[in-house]
Amino acid sequence: MTVPSSPADLAELLDAQGYLADEGLATAAYLAIRMRRPLFCEGEAGVGKTALAGALAGVLSAPVIRLQCYEGLDAAQALYDWDFPRQLLHLRAAEAVGVTDGDRLEAELYDRRFLVARPLLQALETSPCVLLVDEVDRADDEFEAFLLEVLSDWTITVPELGTIRAADPPVVVLTSNRTREVHDALKRRCLYHWIDHPGFEREVAIIRRALPESTQALAEAVARVAGAARGEDLLKPPGVAESIDWAEAMTALGARDLDVDVAAASLGAFLKYREDQERVAGRLAEWAVAG
């Protein structure tokens, strides 16, 4: 495991993983690793919040354990579950060989080997690892309570078994799209970082990095249109993810530079509302030109 020695060093290591981080994000990720404090990333959709976890895992040569949040997520899906069929099987097998010691049998039934580890427990038991709690704002408040125990003490309490503690706390990245305000108690335990849309140069670099087969001219044109579109007050401004998708679509269609017809035909990769597409389509030629 490579341990970065400074934020700048980490930025370089992330760069080698194909993830371009700016000063703020590199500092945030560096502190998350050094302080073992969860990193709470907020920002518009498609600015690379989720990709950060993958890149960090690459830097640390550790696996990513991902927990996708949704409403109704409960302990059995996020923490652990008992493997009931195996427990039953064990019980029947014990009966078949004539085990009569009830207490021993019960102790055996609630053993670690019958516990199915879900992402949070897996993350505590895997070291090193990067735990990605994706779109935490989609889970409901009940779920935040589970998360609090795990993220503050790095422990999970299984009533039948006892407390499971992480030998070495994982690096945690939480992402949120702000569909709901996450509880302060949770945020207080985290480093908070707001990821903004990248500037023109960085966006060009990101597109080229993600799509080596795309041309510089195309990447620049896409970044220019994306920058202009974000200033246009659209229903859903495009993120970097959409810029990459669009550049990829046009590259797949054989474009070497932004061709207005090809661009208009593949606009669905970039903008996901009809109203937005109509507004942007008319101004593509104007925006794509440098200046």
Next chain:
Amino acid sequence: MGRGGVSETAVTATLVGFARTLRSAGVDADPERVHALVAAVAELDAAQPRDVYWAGRLTLCGGPDDLARYDRAFAAYFAGVQAPPVRRVPSVQVIHPVAQSGEGRPGRDHDEPATAATASAAEVLRHRDLALLTADERETVRRLIASIDPLGDPRLSRRYRPASRGPLDTRRTVRALLRRGGEPARLEHRARRVRPRRLVLVVDVSGSMQPYADPLLRFAHAAARRRPGTEVFTVGTRLTRVSREMRARDANSALAAVSRAVPDWSGGTRLGELLKAFLDRWGQRGVARGAVVVLASDGWERGDAALLGQQMQRLHRLAHRVVWANPHRGKPGYAPMTAGMVAALPFVDDFVDGHTLQALERLSAVVSGVRADA
């Protein structure tokens, strides 16, 4: 340990002082966060302003709204100036004294003991226009509003509860079975839980709504207290989210906090623009999705009515129900004639009154799932 060769105590003192400045600028930099800041700076270089900037921003801020305040406070503090507190005292108070014949000085009503209203008096009060109340009546009405209990329209949750019939609950069945040493026990069932939908209230506090803003905000407070997760916004010349202020237990202190937060009491309204701001910033991300959205306004649009129509259509696509409470609707001779109201009405599911206590009770029933026309 600071790597920049700066004494650790001096660094800590500086950071704690900075956190204090930040608190006065309105960022909730509590001790736990300050502790994290000190730890973060120790990992970085305390002599580098950029390192201190990022360490503070990462540990002390809790949302995008904090970032601008943070930047200002950082610039001011490290330039040697104390940042002035941002919170202003409102130019207009929330509590609007209403002159009424036979009243002394309405501003002094808090000195008088509140008299308990009899049942019949309360009944009469329920139908009185909220704009025309005497100070005593207003006190009573406030108490009655606090007891209104609006809950969102129920919906099925993704969580389950034990039930006597319904799909099999394998988990509980097998658990019971294991408890009995593998003997087949009784079958357990489960059913979806029912949860109320999120309630979103957008209260117009512009000049034309002045007499009704106070009771409507109290209604919003009752709703927010009853169910956490309720979102409250005010619109006037700009949009303000006051959900946080509404969390105070006591209605009076909640309203005082709201009046500090809302900069635009009694201005004009550009409803369409503000509704758009609400949808862009909050609604489309999820606040309005599947929610019951109540707009409390007289529909007096000073901006473009066509924009209001478009935004209402957008809101209607996102929300489960759109309820419009208009204080003028219940008055004799009212017809929805203002351009704003005409543009908005096609996208309103329930159009209700909002001028009496009874109308607020009715509104409460409507948001809880009773149809306005039923």
